[in-house]
């Protein structure tokens with residue numbers, strides 16, 4: 471997987487305006503998501519994890535309660551690659567569809 475050129479990167483980033491680019495580690499993108507609560511954050515992460523395994527491209531992330539901070543970079547490429555852009559788009563899609571899909575909702579039993 472090739473690292474994106476400056477020109478390729480500028481074009482690619484316009485498709486994912488919510489992600490911030492940073493030049494560190496050869497180039498990476500990051501985004502903070504704030505979900506409703508921990509259950510929603512973890513459901514979000516689970517869907518991302520399943521996609522990441524299928525596509526063999528994985529996020530670096532940190533979760534604190536309802537917050538998920540995600541960083542994407544490609545180690546083999548030594549920076550940002552098209553695979554990071556594709557994963558960011560997929561993550562944005564998963565985020566947009568949270569709670570609207572057919573995934574099981576977790577309910578707290580009322581007593």
Ligand SMILES: C[C@H](O)[C@H](O)[C@H]1CNC2=NC(N)=NC(=O)C2=N1
Pocket residue numbers: 526527528529530542543544545546547
């Ligand atoms: C061995 C395996 O294919 C590699 O380590 C893959 C797995 N997932 C990965 N994910 C990310 N984000 N960057 C990589 O370079 C990477 N490499």
